[in-house]
Amino acid sequence: MPNWNFKVPPSLKLPLKKKLVFKVLGIVLLVLVSACKDANNDSSKITIAAAANTQYALESIIEKFTAETGFNCDLIISSSGKHTAQIMEGAPFDIFVSADMKYPSDLFKKGFASAPPEIYAYGKLALWTMVDGLAPTTENLDSSSIKHIAIANPKTAPYGLAALEVLKKKGLLSDLETKLVYGESIAQTNQFIYSKSAEIGFTAQSVVLSPEMKGKGNFVIINDSLYTPIAQGAVIINQPKRNNSGVKKFYKFLFSREAKIILKDFGYSVDE
Numbered sequence: 655m656p657n658w659n660f661k662v663p664p665s666l667k668l669p670l671k672k673k674l675v676f677k678v679l680g681i682v683l684l685v686l687v688s689a690c691k692d693a694n695n696d697s698s699k700i701t702i703a704a705a706a707n708t709q710y711a712l713e714s715i716i717e718k719f720t721a722e723t724g725f726n727c728d729l730i731i732s733s734s735g736k737h738t739a740q741i742m743e744g745a746p747f748d749i750f751v752s753a754d755m756k757y758p759s760d761l762f763k764k765g766f767a768s769a770p771p772e773i774y775a776y777g778k779l780a781l782w783t784m785v786d787g788l789a790p791t792t793e794n795l796d797s798s799s800i801k802h803i804a805i806a807n808p809k810t811a812p813y814g815l816a817a818l819e820v821l822k823k824k825g826l827l828s829d830l831e832t833k834l835v836y837g838e839s840i841a842q843t844n845q846f847i848y849s850k851s852a853e854i855g856f857t858a859q860s861v862v863l864s865p866e867m868k869g870k871g872n873f874v875i876i877n878d879s880l881y882t883p884i885a886q887g888a889v890i891i892n893q894p895k896r897n898n899s900g901v902k903k904f905y906k907f908l909f910s911r912e913a914k915i916i917l918k919d920f921g922y923s924v925d926e
Contacts, residue, residue, distance in 0.1 A: 698900075699725075699727060699728050700725060700726070700727045700728070700901055700904050701727075701730065701746060701747050701748045702716075702727055702728065702730065702747070702748065702750075702751060703740070703745070703749070703750045703751070703891075704730065704731055704737075704751040705733065705734045705737070705752055705811075705840070706731050706732065706733060706753075706806075706811075706840040706842075707753050707777055707813055707840045707857075707860050708753070708860065709729070709731050710860060710861065710864035710865070710866060710867075710920060711860050711864075711919075711922065712729055713729065714916045714919075714920075715907070715908065715912075715913050715916050715917075718912055718913075718916070719903075719904055722907075723907075725900035725904065727904065730747065731839075731841055732838075732841075733753075733806065733807065733810040733811045733838055733839035733840075734752045734753045734757045734811065735757060735807075735809060735810025735811065736810055736838070737750060737752070737757070738750075738752075738760065741766055741891055742764070742766060746893065747891050748891060748893060749888060749889070749890055749891065749901060749904060749908075750888065750889050751774070751886075751888045751908070752771070752812075752886060752887050752888065752889075753811065753812040753813060753840075753884065753886055754886060754887065755773065755885050755886070755887040756812075758887045758888065758889040759771055759887070761889060761891070765892070766891060766892055767889035767890060767891055767892060768889070768890045768892050769890065770889075771887030772888060772909065773885045773886065773887050774888050774909055774913075774917070775886050775914075775917045775922035776883055776885055776924070777813065777858055777859070777884035777886055777922060778858070778859035778875055778876075778923070779813060779816050779817065779820065779856060779857075779859065779875075779876040779878070780858065780859045780861070780862050780873045780874065780875050780876060781854065781856055781873060781874050782847050782855060782856075782861075782862050783847065783854040783871055783873070784847060784849075784850050784870065785850060785853050785854070788853060788872070789872070790854060791874060792821075792824050792826065792876075795826060795830055795854070796826065796829055799853065800853045800854055801853060802833055802834075802835045802851065802852035802853055802854075803830060803834050803853075803855055803856075804834075804843045804846035804847050804851075804854070804855025804856070804857075805817040805818070805834060805835075805836060805843060805855060805856045806836070806837050806838075806840045806842075806843045806857075807836045807837065807838055808836075810839070811837075811839050811840060811843075812884055813843075813856065813857070813884065814837075814840075814843075814856075816856075816882065817856035817881075819881040819882060820856070820880045820881050823880050823881075824880070835851075835852050840857055843855055843856070844857055844861055844867075847871070848871075856876070857873075858921075859920075859922075860920040860921050863919070863920050863921045864920065875921075886922075888905065888908055890905050
């Protein structure tokens with residue numbers, strides 16, 4: 655805070671009446687500043703830790719939420735497992751939007767969340783390639799033209815775990831293990847696919863349907879009978895010093911009709 659205790663030169667000293675006017679104005683200004691401080695404390699940014707598959711959908715949801723409420727949000731993207739570890743270490747997140755139910759349920763059981771997680775959507779798995787002429791099918795994965803298959807780390811990313819389930823059910827895992835390259839999250843997995851560092855890879859349907867990626871490369875949606883339904887949950891994280899009414903408002907908005915329309919546009923199922 656700046657130090658404003660400076661001496662006024664005699665030539666700049668004001669007559670008594672003007673002093674009183676400025677004193678009143680100063681008091682009014684102080685009241686206004688205090689009011690602004692209180693408002694800012696209540697409307698400070700909402701920090702949302704989100705799974706990488708939700709990035710594009712959440713950006714659209716946040717844009718609509720901010721336009722309707724005036725509350726601003728910071729979106730932090732990573733794998734669900736990594737976010738969970740960060741929250742347990744004290745990361746100052748307000749809301750956790752996970753790619754599954756396991757991680758937010760664990761946080762609630764361990765006292766890091768104020769209530770059990772609720773399902774906001776069900777995710778879908780896609781097989782995506784940027785290589786011209788390469789058909790994105792599971793039957794092609796053992797082709798000699800495919801040297802690398804990108805998937806998210808199944809230890810921390812639910813979509814990576816779903817991809818492994820698909821390969822197991824198809825009886826392909828043992829033959830393809832040497833081709834698998836693991837991204838830290840769906841975001842890094844997408845980088846492998848988009849840059850063609852991996853000829854093909856498993857990602858979220860929400861990614862390939864996003865405005866940023868729509869029409870780029872080729873993809874197929876994986877039959878959801880081949881993997882456990884990807885129920886995605888969200889929780890409000892316990893932050894004792896939080897003074898932000900916007901957190902509950904955003905959490906409620908995530909389950910609103912407006913948000914569900916956006917989630918559907920990105921390929922999520924919200925009606926199961």
